[in-house]
Amino acid sequence: MSDHRPNLRRVPVITGVGCVSPLGCGLSQTRQGLLGSRDGISAVKLFSTGGFLCQTAGQVADSVEDLALGVTRKAARWPRAARLLLPAMAEALEERPGFLPEVVIAGTTSGGMDFGEDFFRGLGGRRSGKEDRRLVRGYLPQQPVIEALGVWRFQAPVRVVSNACASGTNALCLAAGLVRSGEVESAMAIGFDALAELVFAGFDCLRASTTEKCRPFDSARSGLVLGEGAACFLIENAVRAGDRGLGRVAGWGLANDNHHLTQPNPSGIGPRLAMERALADAGWTTDTLDYINAHGTGTPFNDSSEAAAIRHVAPQVPVSSTKGMTGHALGAAGAIEAAFCLLAMQGGFLPANINLRESDLGLDIVANSVRLADCRRVLSNSFGFGGANASIALEVTP
Amino acid sequence: MRLSVLGRGCVSSLGREWAGVRAALSNGVKPELRSLPDASDPARAGAYPAMTPQAPSGSAGRLRRSSSISYFACAAAAEALGGLSSEATALVFASSNGAVSYTRKFFAEVMDGKPGSPLLFPETVYNAAPSHVAAMLGIDSSVLALVGDASAGLDALATARTLLGSGSANQCLVVAAEELDWIACEGYARWGLTLRGTSGAVLSEGGTALLVGPSADGAGILRIHPGRTVPKSEPAAGAFRAVIEEVTEGVVPDLAVVSCSGGRVGRLEEAVIRGLFPEIRVLAPKRNTGEAFAASSLLQCALAVDEVERGTSRAALVSVFGWNRQVGAAVVAGGRK
Numbered sequence: 001m002s003d004h005r006p007n008l009r010r011v012p013v014i015t016g017v018g019c020v021s022p023l024g025c026g027l028s029q030t031r032q033g034l035l036g037s038r039d040g041i042s043a044v045k046l047f048s049t050g051g052f053l054c055q056t057a058g059q060v061a062d063s064v065e066d067l068a069l070g071v072t073r074k075a076a077r078w079p080r081a082a083r084l085l086l087p088a089m090a091e092a093l094e095e096r097p098g099f100l101p102e103v104v105i106a107g108t109t110s111g112g113m114d115f116g117e118d119f120f121r122g123l124g125g126r127r128s129g130k131e132d133r134r135l136v137r138g139y140l141p142q143q144p145v146i147e148a149l150g151v152w153r154f155q156a157p158v159r160v161v162s163n164a165c166a167s168g169t170n171a172l173c174l175a176a177g178l179v180r181s182g183e184v185e186s187a188m189a190i191g192f193d194a195l196a197e198l199v200f201a202g203f204d205c206l207r208a209s210t211t212e213k214c215r216p217f218d219s220a221r222s223g224l225v226l227g228e229g230a231a232c233f234l235i236e237n238a239v240r241a242g243d244r245g246l247g248r249v250a251g252w253g254l255a256n257d258n259h260h261l262t263q264p265n266p267s268g269i270g271p272r273l274a275m276e277r278a279l280a281d282a283g284w285t286t287d288t289l290d291y292i293n294a295h296g297t298g299t300p301f302n303d304s305s306e307a308a309a310i311r312h313v314a315p316q317v318p319v320s321s322t323k324g325m326t327g328h329a330l331g332a333a334g335a336i337e338a339a340f341c342l343l344a345m346q347g348g349f350l351p352a353n354i355n356l357r358e359s360d361l362g363l364d365i366v367a368n369s370v371r372l373a374d375c376r377r378v379l380s381n382s383f384g385f386g387g388a389n390a391s392i393a394l395e396v397t398p
Numbered sequence: 399m400r401l402s403v404l405g406r407g408c409v410s411s412l413g414r415e416w417a418g419v420r421a422a423l424s425n426g427v428k429p430e431l432r433s434l435p436d437a438s439d440p441a442r443a444g445a446y447p448a449m450t451p452q453a454p455s456g457s458a459g460r461l462r463r464s465s466s467i468s469y470f471a472c473a474a475a476a477e478a479l480g481g482l483s484s485e486a487t488a489l490v491f492a493s494s495n496g497a498v499s500y501t502r503k504f505f506a507e508v509m510d511g512k513p514g515s516p517l518l519f520p521e522t523v524y525n526a527a528p529s530h531v532a533a534m535l536g537i538d539s540s541v542l543a544l545v546g547d548a549s550a551g552l553d554a555l556a557t558a559r560t561l562l563g564s565g566s567a568n569q570c571l572v573v574a575a576e577e578l579d580w581i582a583c584e585g586y587a588r589w590g591l592t593l594r595g596t597s598g599a600v601l602s603e604g605g606t607a608l609l610v611g612p613s614a615d616g617a618g619i620l621r622i623h624p625g626r627t628v629p630k631s632e633p634a635a636g637a638f639r640a641v642i643e644e645v646t647e648g649v650v651p652d653l654a655v656v657s658c659s660g661g662r663v664g665r666l667e668e669a670v671i672r673g674l675f676p677e678i679r680v681l682a683p684k685r686n687t688g689e690a691f692a693a694s695s696l697l698q699c700a701l702a703v704d705e706v707e708r709g710t711s712r713a714a715l716v717s718v719f720g721w722n723r724q725v726g727a728a729v730v731a732g733g734r735k
Contacts, residue, residue, distance in 0.1 A: 103624055109523065136585040136586065139585075153629065157549075159556075160544060163543050170542060174557065202504065386528065
């Protein structure tokens with residue numbers, strides 16, 4: 001008789017989570033923000049938006065600076081992305097004392113971009129060599145992670161995934177994959193990105209940003225607003241995790257859509273393949289799926305493509321995009337939204353898709369306020385430029 | 399899992415394809431140092447530009463507006479794949495600076511109060527180059543872009559091994575590419591890492607690609623060390639030595655292909671390896687090609703595989719000490735006889 005019990009050394013379990021987003025610094029504030037369906041979008045404060053069409057973004061509260069400096073005073077000299085990441089990392093590690101990552105997989109699109117911008121602006125001026133070194137080194141995407149890990153004296157290698165807006169989910173998938181393959185017993189997965197002027201200008205010039213509210217899946221949606229934040233996950237095999245599990249990475253699916261550098265194939269083939277592969281990898285059928293956290297940027301192209309994919313894969317499953325509340329945190333988005341999914345499963349609610357007035361996309365959208373529901377199995381989607389599509393299957397620990 | 403190298407491709411300052419680069423390295427050819435155009439400080443913008451590759455067939459549409467990093471990636475990937483099918487192929491890409499020339503141009507436009515070109519911005523994302531490779535070759539499964547210092551090339555190989563082990567692909571194209579721009583030269587010069595007098599690295603560019611699959615006979619990339627971050631507070635030599643000792647456990651390499659590109663860290667790397675293996679032969683290809691980060695570390699691997707295949711090495715060590723203090727290593731060996 002064959003033994004169908006899973007090999008616990010190959011089951012990736014989440015044993016610690018930290019999250020910083022426009023909904024709050026830490027899981028407690030984040031939970032309250034989700035339950036209150038809070039709109040975290042406001043006028044941009046970090047730089048002048050004078051020349052841009054879009055004027056708003058989802059920004060992390062100023063209190064994050066105090067949290068970062070509370071962990072280490074050195075953070076004052078780090079890029080903003082590192083100062084967002086540090087409190088998220090500290091929160092995750094607080095839940096799991098003694099955790100030692102064998103590898104760190106980080107997702108980001110722009111790392112320490114603010115340092116790159118400062119370096120460029122100051123090229124013609126007088127600046128000390130020490131300051132130059134600090135800016136150049138800090139700009140490189142892996143350096144914010146290395147700085148933060150140094151606080152705990154971790155020496156694990158840092159692998160940075162920069163797959164556009166799918167980066168955070170890719171990082172989670174890769175970290176879980178390393179645990180599942182048996183290559184490591186413990187891994188840290190991170191998604192982080194800070195609001196940066198260059199990136200803001202980029203989405204503005206593409207006319208991807210909206211001048212009004214971000215309305216994912218709405219018939220009159222007109223674009224995204226950018227966001228920022230960080231989330232950190234500690235992932236261990238089930239033997240090491242013992243009874244500490246907050247949730248489990250059940251599977252994932254990746255797919256590449258070669259249609260266009262910035263636009264998804266209207267058929268939704270990329271998202272569809274990613275979701276189908278995630279479900280197959282998890283061994284789930286859609287009748288056991290409780291919720292889909294959509295990528296849902298609020299752009300006309302993304303939402304129609306993703307909706308087509310969801311209608312094909314799991315038309316009956318409740319869907320929401322949380323980006324109306326947070327903005328699109330790019331490389332951090334997938335990790336932040338995975339944290340939202342864990343909170344939803346723990347709290348028995350489905351997060352709201354705010355700013356929705358009317359939708360003709362044929363989905364069961366969790367419109368404008370949370371829906372109380374037994375939520376045990378979810379898919380979280382992230383898609384990005386270059387045709388990068390990723391979907392991750394998360395479930396409460398049995 | 400051991401990885402078999404099924405194909406190689408390379409564009410560098412020494413040649414437009416692998417055979418040319420390999421021959422130039424064997425002959426000790428060194429490219430001419432050139433000052434990059436438009437530099438704010440020409441004295442800091444000396445570099446080894448890559449030879450211009452042939453645009454691979456099928457790439458024309460997507461590469462029309464891309465920067466040179468995508469050309470390098472596509473040319474190297476097409477050469478590595480050769481005539482093989484891209485079905486069930488994953489793609490892992492690695493770079494350090496990405497499309498740095500377009501990033502600099504785009505931000506300059508924004509700083510000038512212009513709206514910024516919608517043609518430039520999408521090409522600045524780190525995964526633009528692999529997306530062009532995937533489109534050219536019709537790859538629709540896992541496509542991942544990694545960013546890091548030179549060690550990212552070995553990280554990409556390790557990631558390929560994970561993807562192959564998961565069964566999500568039968569083979570994997572591992573591609574690393576880099577492009578030059580004066581802003582990168584200026585930045586690394588101010589950091590103190592590039593050539594000053596007789597010490598320091600010369601920046602370079604290009605692309606290297608390895609097509610890898612599970613090894614049937616054990617020949618190929620035997621081990622890839624997971625790597626390590628060396629804290630600033632820790633002596634680099636000790637940390638590096640520990641990585642080399644771990645990756646070579648039970649193996650005595652007769653060849654080391656090191657990442658030394660002319661600076662202090664490279665000298666340390668070579669000294670540690672010679673201390674552990676006094677009889678070892680050492681090759682440092684970056685002294686000829688220049689520093690192209692992950693593209694260079696994949697070139698180190700390609701060279702090690704070639705030496706083992708030619709029978710001029712039984713077991714070769716590849717070591718990388720990156721500028722962000724990320725250390726990595728791999729061992730290449732022949733098959734079971």
